[in-house]
Structure formats: C-alpha cells, structure tokens
Amino acid sequence: SAAEKGGYEHFMAKEIMEQPKAFRETVFPRIHEGRVALDELTVTREYLEGLDKVCIIACGSSYHVGMAAKYTLERLLRKNVEVTLASEFRYCDPIVTHRTLALVISQSGETIDTLAALREARRLGARVLSIVNVVGSTIARESDDVLYTWAGPEIAVATTKAYSTQLALVYLIGLCFADLLGTIGRAEYDEIVAELLRIPAKLESILEHREDVQYFASIYFNHPSIFFIGRNIDYAVGMEGSLKLKEISYIHSEAYAAGELKHGTISLIEPGTLVVALASYGKLYEKLMSNVVEVKSRGADVLGLTTRTHAEAMAKTVDHVIAVPDTHPMLLPTLDVVPMQLFAYYVALMRGCDIDKPRNLAKSVTVE
Numbered sequence: 001s002a003a004e005k006g007g008y009e010h011f012m013a014k015e016i017m018e019q020p021k022a023f024r025e026t027v028f029p030r031i032h033e034g035r036v037a038l039d040e041l042t043v044t045r046e047y048l049e050g051l052d053k054v055c056i057i058a059c060g061s062s063y064h065v066g067m068a069a070k071y072t073l074e075r076l077l078r079k080n081v082e083v084t085l086a087s088e089f090r091y092c093d094p095i096v097t098h099r100t101l102a103l104v105i106s107q108s109g110e111t112i113d114t115l116a117a118l119r120e121a122r123r124l125g126a127r128v129l130s131i132v133n134v135v136g137s138t139i140a141r142e143s144d145d146v147l148y149t150w151a152g153p154e155i156a157v158a159t160t161k162a163y164s165t166q167l168a169l170v171y172l173i174g175l176c177f178a179d180l181l182g183t184i185g186r187a188e189y190d191e192i193v194a195e196l197l198r199i200p201a202k203l204e205s206i207l208e209h210r211e212d213v214q215y216f217a218s219i220y221f222n223h224p225s226i227f228f229i230g231r232n233i234d235y236a237v238g239m240e241g242s243l244k245l246k247e248i249s250y251i252h253s254e255a256y257a258a259g260e261l262k263h264g265t266i267s268l269i270e271p272g273t274l275v276v277a278l279a280s281y282g283k284l285y286e287k288l289m290s291n292v293v294e295v296k297s298r299g300a301d302v303l304g305l306t307t308r309t310h311a312e313a314m315a316k317t318v319d320h321v322i323a324v325p326d327t328h329p330m331l332l333p334t335l336d337v338v339p340m341q342l343f344a345y346y347v348a349l350m351r352g353c354d355i356d357k358p359r360n361l362a363k364s365v366t367v368e
C-alpha cells in the first residue's frame with residue numbers, strides 16, 4: 001500500500017531516500033568520542049597480527065561492496081584482500097587457513113551460495129566475520145562475529161540501503177582493525193571518523209537534487225546499451241551502477257575498468273552510445289578523463305559523475321555532470337552510489353518497468 005511505501009510510488013524510492021537514516025543508525029552508535037567501538041567483535045590484536053589475508057565472500061550487490069572494500073581494507077590494513085563470488089568460492093579450491101579471515105557480506109543472511117561458502121571457509125579453518133542485515137538469519141547465526149547493518153527491512157528486490165550500510169560497516173571494520181594493527185596514523189583516523197559523521201548530511205544534499213538525475217534519465221532512457229567506466233573505487237561503484245540499471249530497467253550495460261577500454265570495449269563505442277563516466281576519485285581524475293576523451297572522440301554521449309571540486313572542469317568535456325559533495329576519498333563510494341541508484345530508478349520508471357519486482361529476479365536466492 002501507499003502507506004507502507006511511505007508515500008513513495010515504489011519501495012525502491014522509499015529505500016533510496018532512507019539512506020541517510022540507515023547510514024546514521026548503522027554508524028553513529030558505533031562511534032564514541034571520536035573512536036570506532038565495535039563492541040560486538042571478539043577479534044583481538046594478536047589474531048589480526050597473525051592474519052595473512054582477508055577473503056571477502058558475497059553475491060550480487062554485496063559482492064560489489066566487497067569490490068569497494070578490497071581497495072579500502074588493503075589500504076588501511078596492508079593485508080591481502082581477495083574478493084570471491086560465493087558461487088565460485090566452493091569450487092575453486094580456495095587457499096584458506098586458520099590465518100584467513102572470511103568476511104561474508106549478505107543483506108538477507110540466507111543466500112544459499114554465500115552460506116555454503118561460509119561453511120566451506122569455516123571447514124578450512126577460517127574465522128568468519130559477517131555483515132548482515134536480517135537479524136538472526138542463518139549466515140548471522142553461523143558466523144563467529146556478526147555486525148548488523150541497521151538498514152531496516154528492505155523490500156525492493158534491487159538493494160539500495162543495504163548496499164550503503166554494508167559499505168559503512170566496511171569503513172568501521174577498516175578503521176577498527178587498522179587502529180589495532182597500528183597501520184593508520186592518528187590524523188587520518190580522526191579525519192575519516194569526522195567525515196563518516198558528515199556522510200548523512202551529504203547524502204541528504206544529493207537526494208535533495210534527485211530531480212537533476214531524473215532529468216538526465218529522461219534524456220537517456222531509450223539508449224539500448226550503456227557503459228559505466230571508472231578506476232579504483234569508481235570502478236567498484238560503476239559495477240553496482242551497471243547492475244542496478246540492468247536489474248530494473250532491462251537495458252544492457254557493462255561496467256569497465258576505464259584502463260581496460262582499449263583492450264576490447266572501445267570497439268563497441270559509436271555515435272550515440274551512452275557512457276557513464278565515474279570520476280570522483282581525485283587522484284585518478286586526469287587518468288579517467290583521458291579515457292573520457294577517447295570515448296567522446298568516437299561519438300559517445302557521456303554522463304559524468306564527479307565531486308564538486310572537479311564538476312566545472314568535467315563539464316567542459318562531457319555532456320552532463322552529476323556532482324557529489326567532496327569527502328575523504330575512501331568514503332566516496334557511499335556518495336557516488338546514490339546518483340547511480342537514482343539513475344537506474346528513473347530510467348526504469350520512464351520505461352514503465354515493474355521496479356520493485358523486476359522480471360526473473362528474487363530478493364533472496366535460496367536455491368543454488
């Protein structure tokens with residue numbers, strides 16, 4: 001009913017709009033006087049020092065959180081982080097020992113492949129830390145430690161607020177472990193914590209400007225095929241943007257690490273192809289823009305996503321720019337993903353798709 005949807009036309013719209021609140025509820029109670037306190041965890045410094053790697057295991061959008069988490073956790077912890085699709089994990093003879101931490105990410109806590117992979121990781125000796133939304137779910141019960149995303153029930157098949165809160169917990173885990181390991185300096189720690197506290201307000205400001213994204217969707221909703229390009233964390237967000245679009249609008253799309261374009265995909269770029277260029281990561285802004293120039297010169301329409309810092313410059317090269325507020329570079333995916341969700345939503349809306357229940361998809365996949 002309309003009441004259940006909080007006045008919105010779809011659960012997906014409601015859940016997109018709930019993200020500032022979901023982020024706040026997931027993060028704020030776990031920060032005390034400027035320090036991350038994950039009281040739920042039993043992990044010790046000795047354990048972390050003995051770790052040789054972190055294996056992230058997940059499916060779908062949760063896997064995309066894992067892709068972003070790899071960049072973040074490797075940078076913070078200086079440990080190897082592998083990200084494996086749960087459906088592949090069991091069948092790839094994974095190298096897992098008691099010195100492996102399995103980080104399992106799942107909204108529902110019931111995805112069968114993720115659960116099976118968790119069991120396999122444990123059998124091989126790993127300790128399991130899971131990030132789960134549904135309290136008391138099977139994955140939560142079978143993990144050594146659980147951190148809950150306090151996103152509340154997610155009804156739309158295409159996940160939004162679960163993605164952002166999973167990412168939020170990755171940051172908290174990264175900060176907490178880096179602090180225990182001594183791999184982060186005080187100044188950077190303080191800066192990231194301060195920025196985490198500012199994220200909900202920044203999310204709100206993005207959501208206030210959602211009509212800009214709706215306008216871009218109205219221009220591009222009939223494109224038969226869309227490419228998302230990015231580097232580093234922008235690539236990780238591009239994968240999620242592409243998946244959201246495919247799931248609910250049924251438009252074929254692909255996410256590409258921008259540097260890989262010339263190894264194949266660029267042959268598909270022709271006049272009128274839409275490329276969504278994610279260029280929020282300042283360090284690689286120029287590198288990404290060189291790829292944008294390549295696709296522009298082949299006639300692509302380019303919708304850019306960047307921070308306010310680079311918005312004006314980017315607008316000179318691309319057709320339209322969506323700007324998100326600046327933040328610590330590590331936290332950019334939490335902001336970047338929102339315009340991507342909105343874009344998918346509005347495109348699907350204009351195409352008349354069944355947004356909350358896309359064809360052939362289930363909210364939770366409990367059969368292999």
Ligand code: G6P
Nearest residue numbers: 059060061062106107108111159
């Ligand atoms: C399904 C859903 C996706 C979700 C994936 C993993 O495919 O449609 O939105 O990302 O399962 O689900 P989980 O509950 O394990 O995060």
